[in-house]
Amino acid sequence: MKNKSTPGVSREQRISDEGLARLEKQLQRGIRVNPQVLQQWVKCYGEAASLIIKKYDGSAE
Numbered sequence: 900m901k902n903k904s905t906p907g908v909s910r911e912q913r914i915s916d917e918g919l920a921r922l923e924k925q926l927q928r929g930i931r932v933n934p935q936v937l938q939q940w941v942k943c944y945g946e947a948a949s950l951i952i953k954k955y956d957g958s959a960e
Contacts, residue, residue: 919947926955 922940925932940948 919944919951922948923951923955926951 922944937952940952
């Protein structure tokens with residue numbers, strides 16, 4: 900059963916360790932993520948996302 904997005908969830912709740920874990924899980928599975936989407940992760944999550952992306956993909960700027 901997949902988790903569905905909950906309408907009305909605040910940005911602060913979305914931007915959390917869980918979000919970074921989701922990103923890392925996707926990259927671990929080898930899911931190809933568009934470079935523009937990766938840039939958005941870095942914009943929202945900062946250095947933590949950049950480190951994860953570099954670890955698995957190497958295309959973070």
